[in-house]
Amino acid sequence: MLNFDFYNPTHISFGKGCIAKLDGFVPAEAQVMVLYGGQSAQRTGTLDEVQAALGERKVYLFGGVEANPTYEKLMEAVQIAREQNIDFLLAVGGGSVIDGAKFVAAAVPYPDDPWNILLNGGRDIKQALPIGTVLTLAATGSEMNNGSVITRKSLQAKLPFHNDLVFPKFSMLDPSKSFTLPERQVANGVVDAFVHVMEQYLTYPVNAPVQDRFSEGLLQTLIEQGPLALSQPDDYEVRANLMWVATLALNGLIGSGVPQDWSTHLIGHEFTALYGLDHAQTLAIILPSMLQERRVAKREKLLQYAERVWNLRDGDAEQRIDAAIARTREFFETLGVKTRLNDYGLAQDAVEAALQQLEQHGMLQLGEHKDIDLAISRRVLEASL
Structure with a gap:
């Protein structure tokens, strides 16, 4: 730790x-x-x-x-x-x-x-x-x-x-x-909280089992309670659990003593600023592609995430990583939050515009290893089309 x-x-x-x-x-x-x-x-x-x-x-x-x-x-x-x-x-x-x-x-x-x-x-x-x-x-x-x-x-x-x-x-x-919130806002909230946890959890191991287990519990709770919040909008217990998870996801506790990423957030910010996409929409677009791009750097934690959060134990390591990333994308889609730039009418020119913004804002060393440069950001964005 x-x-x-x-x-x-x-x-x-x-x-x-x-x-x-x-x-x-x-x-x-x-x-x-x-x-x-x-x-x-x-x-x-x-x-x-x-x-x-x-x-x-x-x-x-x-x-x-x-x-x-x-x-x-x-x-x-x-x-x-x-x-x-x-x-x-x-x-x-x-x-x-x-x-x-x-x-x-x-x-x-x-x-x-x-x-x-x-x-x-x-x-x-x-x-x-x-x-x-x-x-x-x-x-x-x-x-x-x-x-x-x-x-x-x-x-x-x-x-x-x-x-x-x-x-x-x-x-x-x-x-x-929160009972009267539109479905879009509820779904966005679930995605936002989920990615907050992922930015602090899915990096590389530092022998911090307390933070890891806490994070995995928060992720599993979001996976369980998120769809219920949409199907049972007046269920107080569901909304209570969801509200508390979202608070715990970013109150500093699970991020203490562990490396943190935040590249998905920082890249996503540019699409909100440029095109007005909801914050959570940008996260749902970027995260699956980021995990795929960083599968080597994040290998150990991706395998841990696959087993402990999604209960994926069959197949070789690469198959389990693929399945975990696919499950993540499917979860966002199940909530009604699309995961591709072209779902929002954005194409290659949007990628170029976002890269220009990243360069202008000095976002040249992102991620837990500070090694996500513009070339890697480009690959992530093009994989997100």
């Missing part, structure tokens, strides 16, 4: 009715900005519940945070927060709204051009407004980590940042708030 430091200060309040506890988590004198996405938070009554729980506090509503939160939109929130002396942010929604709140939290007190937060990966953040979250979509794990990904439309750039100062102080996880 590799050396590591693990830190996670987020308080989780889980279960039906937990939103009512907000009053005990938000400072009584706080001036609160509530960030949310579209109309669903209002239509389902979640926003009303939040406002009722906040009581007499001064509350400013900021809606319209996009599914891939944009720098342009979030800078509007930054301006309002500065003008109104906002001192607490509450994100109501899924990972995109939470990511957006993290950026606003860092940008409000930031002394320079806030775009530098993204350019510097969050390394120079010295202070941030406190954040809480009310989660309505299980997917990204942003409710219990220190990361965020923001898109700048004018530059067609989608960049991540991390800093411990943007860990949410608390997150309210009520699985029943």
